[in-house]
Amino acid sequence: MDTLKTPYIEKKPSSLRYYQEGPPESHDSINMEEWSLKVYLPDESVPIHVKFDELKKISTITENRRVVCVCNWSIRRNWTGILLSDLLDYLGINTTRYYPYYLKQLSLGTEKGQYDSTISLEHSLENRAMLVWAIDGEPLTLEEGYPLRLVDFSLYRYKGVKCLSELHFTKEFDQGFWESKAGYSKEGKIKPKRYRIVDLQEHRFIDGTGEVTDF
Numbered sequence: 001m002d003t004l005k006t007p008y009i010e011k012k013p014s015s016l017r018y019y020q021e022g023p024p025e026s027h028d029s030i031n032m033e034e035w036s037l038k039v040y041l042p043d044e045s046v047p048i049h050v051k052f053d054e055l056k057k058i059s060t061i062t063e064n065r066r067v068v069c070v071c072n073w074s075i076r077r078n079w080t081g082i083l084l085s086d087l088l089d090y091l092g093i094n095t096t097r098y099y100p101y102y103l104k105q106l107s108l109g110t111e112k113g114q115y116d117s118t119i120s121l122e123h124s125l126e127n128r129a130m131l132v133w134a135i136d137g138e139p140l141t142l143e144e145g146y147p148l149r150l151v152d153f154s155l156y157r158y159k160g161v162k163c164l165s166e167l168h169f170t171k172e173f174d175q176g177f178w179e180s181k182a183g184y185s186k187e188g189k190i191k192p193k194r195y196r197i198v199d200l201q202e203h204r205f206i207d208g209t210g211e212v213t214d215f
């Protein structure tokens, strides 16, 4: 679909560079019949399993939204998936009750390790965070985080885990992989400064008030 194409997508910095543990070996290395997203409520050792097909039936949306990278660039693309809030509602989770909690995301992991990042549950719901399985009308590539990734558009992209496997409700605001390694902030808020806007091929000032919605 032409209408879903991102301008100047060929200028986007490589995703692999930012894939610490590396993507799964191949699409076939993940058996989607067996795959499920595991949601761990506080103090529950047994997770709720959500199969991929089930996830796709909840309430699919496609939204054109901008992401910003801590490495000084940004891109606006078409993200298909579901709102985190719709998933939690569907699972019958009373989210207001869990507002003081954080959400720890874990990747499926490879032999090189596992990536993790923790975000505020309340903020991610307020900011309409999404669980994404397609970009610009195409299923996620391995590099982009196949089969599923979380995106909170008000935060830097390192706060969203690719190849997402587990979501944990927790009281601990853990430091994630990149935050320990590169010294990035745990909060991951987009900082006010000039960024390279890939889809516009120009530099713009981003004001640091949250998700970029004005261009």
Ligand SMILES: Nc1nc2c(c(=O)[nH]1)N[C@H]1C(S)=C(S)[C@@H](COP(=O)(O)O)O[C@H]1N2
Residues within 6 Å of the ligand: 013, 014, 015, 016, 018, 019, 020, 021, 022, 069, 107, 115, 143, 144, 145, 157, 158, 159, 160, 161, 162, 163, 178
């Ligand atoms: N599983 C996993 N998710 C991850 C990462 C990673 O190393 N492993 N890197 C993060 C970082 S640092 C960035 S910038 C974005 C890059 O994603 P994209 O270029 O595919 O949009 O993914 C984030 N999610």
Ligand SMILES: [Mo]
Residues within 6 Å of the ligand: 018, 069, 070, 071, 157, 158
């Ligand atoms: Mo990054």
